[in-house]
Amino acid sequence: MEIEQLLILVKPDGIKKSLTGNILTKLSESRMVIIGAKIVKVSRDLAEAHYCHLKDKLFFNELLDYIRGKIYGEPWDRVLAFVYQGEDAVSRMRKIAGATNPEEADHVSIRGSYGRITTKGVYENVIHCSSDPSEAAREIKLWFKPEEIVKEIYPVKKIVVEKE
Ligand code: GDP
Numbered sequence: 001m002e003i004e005q006l007l008i009l010v011k012p013d014g015i016k017k018s019l020t021g022n023i024l025t026k027l028s029e030s031r032m033v034i035i036g037a038k039i040v041k042v043s044r045d046l047a048e049a050h051y052c053h054l055k056d057k058l059f060f061n062e063l064l065d066y067i068r069g070k071i072y073g074e075p076w077d078r079v080l081a082f083v084y085q086g087e088d089a090v091s092r093m094r095k096i097a098g099a100t101n102p103e104e105a106d107h108v109s110i111r112g113s114y115g116r117i118t119t120k121g122v123y124e125n126v127i128h129c130s131s132d133p134s135e136a137a138r139e140i141k142l143w144f145k146p147e148e149i150v151k152e153i154y155p156v157k158k159i160v161v162e163k164e
Contacts (some may be wrong), residue, residue, distance in 0.1 A: 004089040005035070006136040007143055008097075009128035009149045010080040012069030019114050019126055020080060020129055026096055026110050032086030035150040040143070044066045049142055050128075059121070067124050079128075095117050097129035 008027065010020050041048075047064045049147035055061055064070075069077030082095060098105030102115025102125045113127040140149075 001052065001087040002133075003085065003087060004133050004136065005083055005085045005140060006083055006090050006093055006110055006130040006133075007128065007139040008082040008093065009067075010082075010132075011067060011124075011128060012048035012076045012079060013044075014114070015069075015080065016072050016076040017126070018108045020135065023110055023127060026113075027084070027093065029064050030084075030086060030089075030092050030096060032089055032093070034082055035085050036081070036083035036140075036144050037147050038081055038144075038148065039078055044068065046142070048132050050139065050156050062122060062132040066124070067128075071122070077079070081105060083140055083149055089137055090130055094131065097127055098125075100125065102126075111135070 008117065014023055043065060043117070044051075047067050048055070050067070051060070051063055054063060057063070067079065069079070069124060081100025086092070089148055096110060098111035098113075098115070100111075100124060102111045103117055105112035105125070110124040110127055115123070118124055130139050130163060
């Protein structure tokens with residue numbers, strides 16, 4: 001199995017609803033390691049770059065306001081950003097995160113447990129999780145400087161995981 005890295009964001013609704021602890025607990029079931037972590041006030045440029053694949057969607061502007069926390073205001077207008085590393089990290093974390101539409105997500109997944117669609121149609125799905133390894137690499141470069149990632153394992157390098 002490949003050692004992969006991926007970007008996780010606890011979105012502003014996750015922070016506002018005090019879900020950070022619950023989310024990190026669920027993610028920790030994967031036994032992956034955190035190799036980068038920080039809180040970010042998301043600029044419009046960063047939000048646009050992160051979601052560039054959705055720029056033609058009708059909900060794009062609303063999505064930018066959501067990820068920037070504009071619809072919640074201070075002190076919720078920020079995200080927690082993490083880089084995780086582990087075997088098959090992307091597909092395993094996507095499973096724990098759940099489907100994009102929180103109403104269709106598995107009930108035991110993070111999005112299925114804590115997400116909702118608002119009356120204005122915003123998919124409040126509490127976390128972002130990279131969708132494939134190449135997207136993950138692009139996103140990690142966008143959100144983190146190399147020196148913000150634990151040095152000896154950036155870029156991708158095999159790590160030894162002790163068996164319990
Ligand atoms: P993800 O990788 O599962 O987050 O899915 P996407 O990259 O396709 O979408 C990015 C984010 O845009 C999602 O997490 C949702 O917050 C939002 N989104 C995606 N599809 C829709 C939609 O059909 N309607 C609305 N309102 N938001 C959406």
